[in-house]
Amino acid sequence: MQTEKVKLTRDLMAARAAQEFQDGWIVNLGIGIPTLCSDFVPPGRRVIFHSENGVVGYGHNATGEEVDPYVVNASVQPVVLMPFASIVHHADSFGIVRSGRLDAAVLGAYQVSANGDFANWKLPGAIGGGIGGAMDIAASAKRVFLCMEHTLDGEPRLLRKCTLPITAPGVVKLVVTDIGVFEPTGEAFRMIEIAPGWTVEEIRAITEAPLIVGDDLKVLTV
Amino acid sequence: MKDKVLQTFEEAVADIPDGSSVLVAGFGPGSPSNLIRALYFQGAKELTIIANGAGGIGGAGRAGVITSGTLVEEGRVRKVIAAFTASTRPSRPSVIEQLQQAGKIEAELTPQGTLAERIRAGGAGIPAFYTPAAVGTELAVGKEHRIFNERTYIMEEAITADYAFIRCWRADTFGNLIFRRAQRNFNPIMATAGRCTIVEVEDAIVPEGELDPDQIHTPGIFVQRLIKIPPDGIQYTGRLPA
Amino acid sequence: MQQKVFDTFEEALSDLSDGASILIAGFGGVGSPANLMRALQLSGAKDLTLIANGAGGAGLVEEGRVRKVIASFTASTRPSRRSPVEELQQQGRIIAELTPQGTLAERIRAGGAGIPAFFTPTAVGTELAEGKEHRVFNGRTYILEEAITADYAFIRCWRADTFGNLIFRRAQRNFNPIMATAARCTVVEVEEPIVAEGELDPDQIHTPGIFVQRLVYIPADGIRTVGRPPA
Numbered sequence: 001m002q003t004e005k006v007k008l009t010r011d012l013m014a015a016r017a018a019q020e021f022q023d024g025w026i027v028n029l030g031i032g033i034p035t036l037c038s039d040f041v042p043p044g045r046r047v048i049f050h051s052e053n054g055v056v057g058y059g060h061n062a063t064g065e066e067v068d069p070y071v072v073n074a075s076v077q078p079v080v081l082m083p084f085a086s087i088v089h090h091a092d093s094f095g096i097v098r099s100g101r102l103d104a105a106v107l108g109a110y111q112v113s114a115n116g117d118f119a120n121w122k123l124p125g126a127i128g129g130g131i132g133g134a135m136d137i138a139a140s141a142k143r144v145f146l147c148m149e150h151t152l153d154g155e156p157r158l159l160r161k162c163t164l165p166i167t168a169p170g171v172v173k174l175v176v177t178d179i180g181v182f183e184p185t186g187e188a189f190r191m192i193e194i195a196p197g198w199t200v201e202e203i204r205a206i207t208e209a210p211l212i213v214g215d216d217l218k219v220l221t222v
Numbered sequence: 223m224k225d226k227v228l229q230t231f232e233e234a235v236a237d238i239p240d241g242s243s244v245l246v247a248g249f250g251p252g253s254p255s256n257l258i259r260a261l262y263f264q265g266a267k268e269l270t271i272i273a274n275g276a277g278g279i280g281g282a283g284r285a286g287v288i289t290s291g292t293l294v295e296e297g298r299v300r301k302v303i304a305a306f307t308a309s310t311r312p313s314r315p316s317v318i319e320q321l322q323q324a325g326k327i328e329a330e331l332t333p334q335g336t337l338a339e340r341i342r343a344g345g346a347g348i349p350a351f352y353t354p355a356a357v358g359t360e361l362a363v364g365k366e367h368r369i370f371n372e373r374t375y376i377m378e379e380a381i382t383a384d385y386a387f388i389r390c391w392r393a394d395t396f397g398n399l400i401f402r403r404a405q406r407n408f409n410p411i412m413a414t415a416g417r418c419t420i421v422e423v424e425d426a427i428v429p430e431g432e433l434d435p436d437q438i439h440t441p442g443i444f445v446q447r448l449i450k451i452p453p454d455g456i457q458y459t460g461r462l463p464a
Numbered sequence: 465m466q467q468k469v470f471d472t473f474e475e476a477l478s479d480l481s482d483g484a485s486i487l488i489a490g491f492g493g494v495g496s497p498a499n500l501m502r503a504l505q506l507s508g509a510k511d512l513t514l515i516a517n518g519a520g521g522a523g524l525v526e527e528g529r530v531r532k533v534i535a536s537f538t539a540s541t542r543p544s545r546r547s548p549v550e551e552l553q554q555q556g557r558i559i560a561e562l563t564p565q566g567t568l569a570e571r572i573r574a575g576g577a578g579i580p581a582f583f584t585p586t587a588v589g590t591e592l593a594e595g596k597e598h599r600v601f602n603g604r605t606y607i608l609e610e611a612i613t614a615d616y617a618f619i620r621c622w623r624a625d626t627f628g629n630l631i632f633r634r635a636q637r638n639f640n641p642i643m644a645t646a647a648r649c650t651v652v653e654v655e656e657p658i659v660a661e662g663e664l665d666p667d668q669i670h671t672p673g674i675f676v677q678r679l680v681y682i683p684a685d686g687i688r689t690v691g692r693p694p695a
Contacts, residue, residue, distance in 0.1 A: 098347025
């Protein structure tokens with residue numbers, strides 16, 4: 001009997017990324033899927049979430065009575081404050097980023113290449129762009145993790161080389177897609193986890209860069 | 223997560239090795255007197271001290287009070303970066319000046335605002351910036367000059383250090399800090415620019431969640447060690463010597 | 465000393481003329497000076513330069529009243545749909561300077577702090593670093609960025625006193641304190657009633673009143689919502 005092919009939901013992708021967060025880490029979450037990560041901190045670990053808009057020490061996404069419209073994350077969604085929270089202004093917020101204090105940052109992307117470049121600020125045909133804090137964060141965070149769908153409209157997004165303008169060169173350490181977990185290794189992506197129901201060949205077929213698979217390949221579970 | 227609160231100043235400075243660089247806050251109030259005293263007794267030498275003044279005015283100051291100047295006097299400091307290194311009396315050179323003359327200490331005089339900005343830049347990941355301060359004076363000699371909008375500026379480089387000695391009013395166990403009035407001065411910026419930031423706390427160290435986030439001046443992510451000043455510790459009672 | 469408190473947003477902006485440059489605070493609408501933006505719209509001023517995180521501008525861009533924007537977001541998030549800024553860029557009718565958000569914040573902070581330029585690692589190796597001066601410090605490459613200052617800053621705060629000392633509430637803070645320092649004329653819309661000097665604790669003030677020229681309390685029928693309406 002064949003296992004049904006599973007594509008991870010946004011929540012599951014965020015939860016998988018959040019498994020990487022170590023106790024005591026300062027972690028920045030970017031707009032979109034990444035801001036879901038603060039809902040999935042592994043039990044027993046204290047993570048200090050930093051939001052580019054100056055909130056230092058926020059927690060899960062707020063609902064109902066918890067919502068304070070003055071307390072929002074990078075996606076401008078309300079979040080709760082941890083007991084150790086503080087607020088800084090925007091220059092100081094990016095001072096925290098630029099001085100290398102982020103242990104990890106989780107960002108979205110349009111494309112990622114095997115050498116760790118990624119692109120997330122300018123779409124084809126766009127004249128302008130949407131940089132936000134991504135370039136600052138990507139340039140200075142200790143680790144950049146991406147959460148992104150593996151393909152868009154059938155087009156692969158894990159590439160040999162990004163075709164879109166890049167956000168930062170060579171910084172990506174881990175890519176969580178809706179069908180697996182990958183590490184950029186220079187010339188190829190190493191797949192370390194595979195979503196249930198998928199075969200390596202199926203994933204290889206929709207990955208434009210070379211794919212390396214080791215004997216230690218695991219099924220992605222969250 | 224590791225507990226940041228320590229019981230004694232001795233523990234807080236015990237692992238500071240010879241050759242360390244230390245940012246020392248304070249401008250009158252806000253001087254980390256207990257930490258300096260503990261460092262003095264700990265014995266570390268070959269130190270680099272970055273402070274507004276490092277014993278430059280009138281030497282070691284009031285009898286019995288150990289300051290950065292005391293460390294300088296006893297030959298424990300190999301370099302000072304400060305806005306004050308000289309005495310105000312030509313007839314009575316400061317300790318730093320005497321040691322400079324004897325070739326035993328390196329003293330880098332820097333304008334106070336530039337010093338503050340160099341430290342802020344260091345804590346904010348900015349390696350260098352331009353300022354108008356000191357242009358046309360002795361202190362600009364040898365520095366890169368550049369014109370922006372028809373005005374001349376000089377380039378200054380960031381300062382970071384191994385340790386930052388901080389003094390605050392209130393803190394929580396996460397290390398969030400609140401300063402009281404003019405005690406603030408160099409404290410918040412130095413707290414960001416030391417790899418290990420150690421804080422002596424005057425009023426109270428409260429549990430997380432007790433301080434209003436909007437009132438916190440320094441987020442605890444910058445702080446590694448906290449010690450509450452005991453009743454028999456060095457309290458602040460008025461102007462301390464530089 | 466000059467009275468800083470104004471009764472209406474219109475009065476507070478009465479001398480804002482064509483060609484003005486304006487820093488506009490806010491992040492996703494939180495801490496955004498919505499009332500001042502509405503007054504600006506009604507004023508008819510044009511040929512403006514707007515500096516903000518996002519290049520929205522309360523319809524001003526669409527009306528062709530903006531000559532230049534400096535922002536960290538200028539494009540639409542949908543590939544199929546151009547943003548108003550992009551439309552005008554295409555027609556050569558607006559200059560849009562895209563800048564990373566942290567660099568933007570620091571450029572404004574530098575402007576308010578008398579620093580003309582500084583080095584940052586952000587954007588090195590990307591398109592945005594092209595044409596910029598590169599320099600190596602301690603084995604790492606940085607680029608030179610220049611300060612931003614403006615004629616006006618539009619600020620939104622929680623509490624203020626008549627001297628113009630300001631306190632912000634939570635994530636409303638964002639660009640407000642730094643923009644307040646970087647303009648010749650800082651205009652503030654205040655959410656809570658403006659109190660007398662001496663009522664605010666000096667240690668709790670986020671922006672000293674020396675940076676503030678004009679204050680307007682947001683009346684009951686003003687725009688009092690915080691941020692975007694819930695999705």
